[in-house]
Amino acid sequence: MKISNDAEEIIEKMWRFTEEKGMVSVPLDTLGVEKKSPEILELIEKKNITLQGNNIILSQKGIENGRNVVRRHRLAERLLADVLDTKDRYIHNAACEFEHVLHRGIDDKICTLLGHPKTCPHGRNIPEGECCRKAKDRIERVVAPLSALSNGQQGKVAYFDIKDEERLQKIMSMGVLPSMPIGLVQSYPSYVFDLEHTRYAVDREMADCIYVKIESGS
Incomplete structure (x- = not known):
């Protein structure tokens, strides 16, 4: 009810x-x-x-x-931030309105579309849904970790899913920042990517932490 x-x-x-x-x-x-x-x-x-x-x-x-409401709210924040480019100061209030219209089933579709994000833009965990447990990837994802991109795929850095401060600083010292254009060049033996006019290589664990908003058609 x-x-x-x-x-x-x-x-x-x-x-x-x-x-x-x-x-x-x-x-x-x-x-x-x-x-x-x-x-x-x-x-x-x-x-x-x-x-x-x-x-x-x-x-x-x-x-x-309660878990479902929190999940919808944080997915709404992720959608507003990563896909609609909503500014941070508006995200929470907009998500409060949005969470009430994300009925059961729609939230899973948005979660799949976003690549099953683990955290909201503020770093809080997003409760796992049935779609996450079944790891359905039949819908083309808009946001995905760098490690999931195909060679040649391009986009913009969306967010980082990382708790290790040292690793985060290492990523940022390379100039990897939200909204920066990024493109995967190769995925083996390491993940090589272009960031503007510079080429970098990272391991799988690092590539898993960098989430990319993929360009349509890339």
């Missing part, structure tokens, strides 16, 4: 607190809602949450719904 947009905002915040910050329950004050607010009453009626005093606890159904 679909829940309202306002109620989705509540369980999205709840999911982040419980699943990413390890909180068992979340005080109503932390969420800025009252015990008898319409959103809370709706979530109780639809068995997404239970109340324990002034604390909210997500049910298994609420965990699942």
Whole structure:
């Protein structure tokens, strides 16, 4: 049963607190809602949450719904940043609106289109979807890691999926920055790519970290 947009905002915040910050329950004050607010009453009626005093606890159904909302929000951010070139200061608010129209199934299509991204533009993990688990690649991808490009394919650097600060600095010291034109020259024995007028070579692990917005027809 679909829940309202306002109620989705509540369980999205709840999911982040419980699943990413390890909180068992979340005080109503932390969420800025009252015990008898319409959103809370709706979530109780639809068995997404239970109340324990002034604390909210997500049910298994609420965990699942919250996870889906977070996934849609972060995929929307990725789409807005990588495909629509939306500026950073507008991404979050636009994604808040967009997440509510990405119905089940559409989010998987967008995820596949983007090459199953692992993080949002702010570096937060995107919950894995069924499409990721099945690794479906039948739809041509718009954004893919450098390692997945074919020789001769070109595009622009979209983002980095990397947690290692030293490795990130190494990439950036080569001049590999978001929006820079990039083209793969060869993929064996190392990944050789052209960046503007300079040619570089990196290993597979490094090539996996550089995501490229592929030019159509390349």
